[in-house]
Structure formats: C-alpha cells, structure tokens
Amino acid sequence: ERVYLIRRGAVRLSRVYESGEEITVALLRENSLFGVLSLLTGHRSDRFYHAIAFTRVEMITAPANSVLRAIEEDASVGLLLLQGLSSSILQTETMIETLTHRDMSSRLVSFLMVLCRDFGVAGEKGITIDLRLS
Numbered sequence: 001e002r003v004y005l006i007r008r009g010a011v012r013l014s015r016v017y018e019s020g021e022e023i024t025v026a027l028l029r030e031n032s033l034f035g036v037l038s039l040l041t042g043h044r045s046d047r048f049y050h051a052i053a054f055t056r057v058e059m060i061t062a063p064a065n066s067v068l069r070a071i072e073e074d075a076s077v078g079l080l081l082l083q084g085l086s087s088s089i090l091q092t093e094t095m096i097e098t099l100t101h102r103d104m105s106s107r108l109v110s111f112l113m114v115l116c117r118d119f120g121v122a123g124e125k126g127i128t129i130d131l132r133l134s
Helices: 037-041 064-073 075-099 104-119
Strands: 002-008 011-016 022-028 049-053 058-063 120-123 126-129
Touching (some): 022 075, 064 075, 075 104, 104 120, 104 126
Antiparallel strands (some): 002 058, 011 022, 011 049
C-alpha cells in the first residue's frame, strides 16, 4: 500500500516462509525503492516482507495511489521508477550469479565483492563493510 525510497542508509528486506525460515531477499542502499510490487500488479500482494535497518536510515514514503497519480501527471516520475526497478533487477541477477555453480569459498568471495561495491567505505587499511550480517 506504500512505496518507500531510501534516501540514506542500508536496509535488509527479508521474507519469512511457511517453514518459519527467514530468508534475506535484498540488501538495499541509498536511492533504492521497495514496496512497488502491488503498485505494478494493481492488487495487494500476498507476500509479506520485513524491512530492517542496518544503519541509520532516512526514508521517503508515499501511498501507492499517490505514486500512481504522480506517474500519470509526469512521465519523468515513471522513468525514475523504471530506473529504480532496473537497478533492483540487476542486483538480483548479480546475486543469482554469485550464488550459483560455485563452491562455498568462491560464493563468499563474490558476495564480499558485491558488498564492497554496494556498501563499502574506502579507508587507509582497505574497504570497510559496516553492516551487521550473519
């Protein structure tokens, strides 16, 4: 029912499945969108996600119907939404490539490289990933 835009910080989106297992489905950073599935499908999703802040987060939120009206009134809003969704799709593809057809150590190295690229902060001693991950 709402669309969220992360202006600052990092958020983990997870989903709890029927088995009780919680799976991380996305790690989001600045200028990432979430909550757009029902906006695109036109009906309320039966999928429920948990959003957990890794860092201090600043977010903009708007009702889905307001976002739809903004898209109808200004095509550039729709273009921004498409750019955000394209970024999410590319991130998902990268994660799928990282996690398939490799041994565990290769997957870990690939995942750390993605984290360095998306969340890393360069310093004198290397790159720091200041996220609490398990």
